[in-house]
Amino acid sequence: MKSQRKLKSNRWGFEQLEYRQMLAGNVTVGPDPSDSNRLLIIGDNSANVITVTQTAANTFKVTGAGTNIIGAQPVSNITDGIFIDMMGGNDSVTVKNMTVNGDTDGISLGILLGAGTDALVMSSVTTEYACGIDGGAGVTAVAINKCTFGYDLGVHTYDSADAVAITNSTVYGALTVQLGNGTNALTMVSDKVLKLSDGGGGTPSEGFSDEFDVLICAFDPEIDCGAYISGGSGVDAIAMTSVTINCLTEIDTCSGADAVVISNSCFGDAPVSDPSDLCWKDFEESGLCIETGLGSDAVAIANTTVYGFLQTDTSGDICCPCFCWGATTEDTPDTPSTPVGDGNDAVSLANVKVLGSEAAQVLECCCCCSKHEIQSVTNDVTPDTSSGSWCCCCCEFYVLESGVLLVYTGNGSDAVALAKVTTDAEAAIYTTDYSSLDGNDAVSIANSSFNQCDLELCCGQLPYVQSGGLVIGTGCGNDAVAIAKVNVVGSADICTGAGTDAVAINALVADCIFADLGPGSHDALTVTNSSADYAAFYDDGGSGGVFVRAHNHFTNQTPPPGVTAGNGFQYVIGS
Numbered sequence: 001m002k003s004q005r006k007l008k009s010n011r012w013g014f015e016q017l018e019y020r021q022m023l024a025g026n027v028t029v030g031p032d033p034s035d036s037n038r039l040l041i042i043g044d045n046s047a048n049v050i051t052v053t054q055t056a057a058n059t060f061k062v063t064g065a066g067t068n069i070i071g072a073q074p075v076s077n078i079t080d081g082i083f084i085d086m087m088g089g090n091d092s093v094t095v096k097n098m099t100v101n102g103d104t105d106g107i108s109l110g111i112l113l114g115a116g117t118d119a120l121v122m123s124s125v126t127t128e129y130a131c132g133i134d135g136g137a138g139v140t141a142v143a144i145n146k147c148t149f150g151y152d153l154g155v156h157t158y159d160s161a162d163a164v165a166i167t168n169s170t171v172y173g174a175l176t177v178q179l180g181n182g183t184n185a186l187t188m189v190s191d192k193v194l195k196l197s198d199g200g201g202g203t204p205s206e207g208f209s210d211e212f213d214v215l216i217c218a219f220d221p222e223i224d225c226g227a228y229i230s231g232g233s234g235v236d237a238i239a240m241t242s243v244t245i246n247c248l249t250e251i252d253t254c255s256g257a258d259a260v261v262i263s264n265s266c267f268g269d270a271p272v273s274d275p276s277d278l279c280w281k282d283f284e285e286s287g288l289c290i291e292t293g294l295g296s297d298a299v300a301i302a303n304t305t306v307y308g309f310l311q312t313d314t315s316g317d318i319c320c321p322c323f324c325w326g327a328t329t330e331d332t333p334d335t336p337s338t339p340v341g342d343g344n345d346a347v348s349l350a351n352v353k354v355l356g357s358e359a360a361q362v363l364e365c366c367c368c369c370s371k372h373e374i375q376s377v378t379n380d381v382t383p384d385t386s387s388g389s390w391c392c393c394c395c396e397f398y399v400l401e402s403g404v405l406l407v408y409t410g411n412g413s414d415a416v417a418l419a420k421v422t423t424d425a426e427a428a429i430y431t432t433d434y435s436s437l438d439g440n441d442a443v444s445i446a447n448s449s450f451n452q453c454d455l456e457l458c459c460g461q462l463p464y465v466q467s468g469g470l471v472i473g474t475g476c477g478n479d480a481v482a483i484a485k486v487n488v489v490g491s492a493d494i495c496t497g498a499g500t501d502a503v504a505i506n507a508l509v510a511d512c513i514f515a516d517l518g519p520g521s522h523d524a525l526t527v528t529n530s531s532a533d534y535a536a537f538y539d540d541g542g543s544g545g546v547f548v549r550a551h552n553h554f555t556n557q558t559p560p561p562g563v564t565a566g567n568g569f570q571y572v573i574g575s
Contacts, residue, residue: 024048025089029062029071031078038080038104043114045088052082054098065092080104081129083212085112090138096123103129106151110215113140122147130154130173132215135162144169151196152176154218157184159232165189172196174227175245176220181232186239193245195225195269195284223247225284231258240265248285248308250320255294257343262300268307269358286357286402287311289320296343296412302350308357308402314345315410317433339435342410347417349407354423356402356453403453406465413439413477419446424453426490428465432475432497440477440499451489469493469510474501478520483508492532496523498541505530513554516540517568525569527552539568549574 025046032038041052041062049065060082061074079102086093091113100108108127113120114136125131125147133142135157142155142164151173155164159181167189175193177186220228226247229238236253243265251260268286287308290299293316301312311320403424407416414431421427427450431441450470465471469490472481475497481504486492488510494503498519505515508530517523519541527537531553539545547559547569559566561575 024066026068026070027062027064029069029073029075031075032080032083035080035104037077037102039075039078039082041082041084043084043086043089043091047090047092047116048086049092051094051096052084052098053096057099058101060098078102081108081110083107083110085212086114086118088115090117092119094121094123095125096121098124099126099128101128106130107132107215108150110212112136112212112214119143126150130219132156132218134214134218143167149173152219154215154220156180156218163187166191170194174220174223174225175229176218176223176227177229178218179229179231179236182234183236184231184234185237186229188240188243190242191244193225193227193243193249195246226250228252230254231256237261246284248287248289248320250289250291252291252320253293253297255316257295257297258292259298260290260292260300261298262304263302265304266307267304267310270305270307271356271358287354291316291318291320292345294340294342296345298346298348300346300348300350301352302348304351305353305355307355309404309406310352310354311406311408312347313406313408313410314347314414315342315408315433317342317410318406318408339411339433339437341437342412342433344412344439345409345414347407347409347415349418349421351420352418352422354403354405354421354425354427356424404465405450409441411435411437411439411475413441415442415444417444418448419444421445421448421450422452423450426451426465426469426471428471428473430471430473430475431479432473432477434475434497436476438474438476438497441474441479443472443474443479443481445472445482445486446484447486449487450492452487454489469512473497508532512536517542517545522546524548530554537567537569542568543570545569546571547573 025044025048027048027050028042030040032040039060048067050067051063053061055061055074058078059074059076060078062069081102081104082100106129108129109131111133115138117139119141122144123146128150130152131149133155137158139160140157140162144166145168147169149171153171154176156178157180161183162179163185164177165187170192172194173196227245227249229251231253233254234256236256236258238251238260240262241264245267246269249267267288287310288306289311292314297314299312299314405423405427407429409431410433416429416431429443431443432438469488470492472494476499478499479496479501481494481496483505485507491512492508492510494515496503496517500520500522501517502524503515503517505527506529510532513532513535515525516538517525521543523539523542523545525537525547527549529551533555535554535557537547545568559572564572566572
């Protein structure tokens with residue numbers, strides 16, 4: 001029997017060593033050599049990961065996750081602000097649970113993320129003065145939550161796919177967010193941008209050392225309060241929910257297929273209970289202005305109140321009005337000789353109020369202005385209250401639109417829908433630039449009231465807005481307009497231009513109603529259950545048009561009752 005031998009294992013073995021992590025670069029921390037009360041945090045071109053926290057009053061500590069921290073910790077007596085420069089690399093910065101006192105040239109906290117794919121998270125941070133954030137080249141993500149900024153907050157990203165989220169935070173002074181070119185997103189939830197009691201003025205000034213000078217570009221020097229939000233070429237998405245912003249908010253997404261969605265928010269300066277205390281104060285512009293530029297854009301605003309004016313332009317043709325000394329009425333844009341297609345746009349307003357601002361209230365209560373003149377105000381000219389026209393004279397110097405709505409979509413096949421919209425002053429809706437590129441547009445208005453305070457325009461800044469009610473213009477194309485349960489103080493004017501158009505009016509109440517379906521064949525107009533002192537209906541230059549009317553109450557109307565044709569309509573049915 002063959003014997004079996006047990007083979008001896010002869011495998012190599014290794015003794016386990018302690019775990020060692022490769023450190024991702026160095027970050028140097030310490031007082032600025034030129035100012036021992038200013039904290040400098042300087043990274044390198046590696047992928048740095050750091051967290052900045054506070055250990056005591058004016059005392060801060062920086063910890064690294066796989067990043068070597070150079071410098072004695074913690075650093076105390078920091079009363080001139082904190083400045084962070086991460087240099088290059090894909091960096092991650094967390095700043096949390098701290099109060100930063102003092103400033104350098106108006107900034108308490110300045111952050112340069114540098115080139116690379118970077119992320120910044122700020123939580124429960126309070127700054128005595130402004131905070132400036134520069135994203136640098138590369139993809140940047142910024143998340144700000146439960147923070148409070150004295151004076152201003154400025155965020156500047158560049159030409160990549162960037163995302164900025166600001167939630168549960170308060171800015172005193174002005175908010176500036178510049179997203180640059182690329183596919184960008186800004187989200188704001190439960191934020192407040194409030195003007196300071198002294199009227200603002202905390203915008204940082206130039207005077208930094210070379211590496212931090214770029215922070216100046218994060219702020220809009222033209223505003224002391226309110227918000228300026230801009231994108232570049234590319235697809236931008238702006239979403240605001242439960243946001244309150246004083247003064248004027250301007251959103252400009254430039255070209256690209258952009259979307260702006262706003263809900264449950266409030267913009268501008270609301271009237272106060274005792275305006276006599278505000279007489280002769282300095283006023284800021286008040287309201288909301290949205291520009292989305294070329295491209296097929298969408299704007300949706302719901303459950304929102306605007307004190308001042310609301311302007312939405314999805315074409316790139318109309319800039320936000322410039323309110324300044326010596327201002328004159330902005331001209332209505334000329335019909336372009338070589339039009340450029342600006343996309344098929346959609347604008348939706350639901351449960352939106354555009355009301356008189358604090359400035360309008362003060363003029364009426366303090367300055368003896370009539371309600372027809374309170375859209376104008378001057379701060380430096382003492383009025384001669386014995387003259388009833390001084391308010392209109394003031395508008396030569398400084399103009400505030402109050403309670404005005406303008407929706408302008410330019411050419412293309414556009415859709416505008418208004419439901420439960422209220423304005424204190426005029427409303428104008430134009431889905432045309434009157435060029436050869438006009439498309440087939442649709443306008444729907446229901447359960448709304450316009451010009452309820454009859455605030456007639458004295459010296460206006462908004463183009464297309466006329467004194468006295470509601471204006472709708474759709475230009476060329478086969479357009480459709482539907483109006484139901486709408487009240488207008490003043491005149492309701494509807495002009496649909498060339499094309500085969502359909503206009504349906506039901507339960508419209510106005511002082512005057514005017515509708516002209518313009519050149520085109522087989523236009524259709526239906527008017528029911530409506531009332532006005534004077535009503536005029538035309539199919540000027542059209543052929544084969546049909547006008548149906550029933551159950552209306554017009555003191556005077558044309559075509560007159562009883563006719564079967566007239567004013568360009570081939571058929572007139574009913575009276």
